[in-house]
Amino acid sequence: LPSATNFVAIDCGRDGPFARAIVDGLLQQGIFIRMPGVAPLNRCIRVSCGRPEELALLADALPRVLATLR
Structure with missing residues (x-):
């Protein structure tokens, strides 16, 4: 089935709380x-x-946010 989206999902490599902290x-x-x-x-x-x-x-912004989570 042909399909299209306007977003990309990025696996944060850890758990849900880590992804939530990025958000x-x-x-x-x-x-x-x-x-x-x-x-x-x-x-x-x-x-x-x-x-x-x-x-x-x-x-x-993303690298700055990630730096605060290390």
Whole structure:
């Protein structure tokens, strides 16, 4: 079946609470993303494809958020 989406799921490599911490950290930076609420997908975050300037904001904020979680 042909299909298409406007988002990509990213496996955070740990558990649901870690993925939730990423979501919360990005939200504090003004960036809204989602995450599935059911294991095992709750270890993923879901990022929508946005305009280039929006994706640049994510590319800037994500490493900062990850650095606070180490």
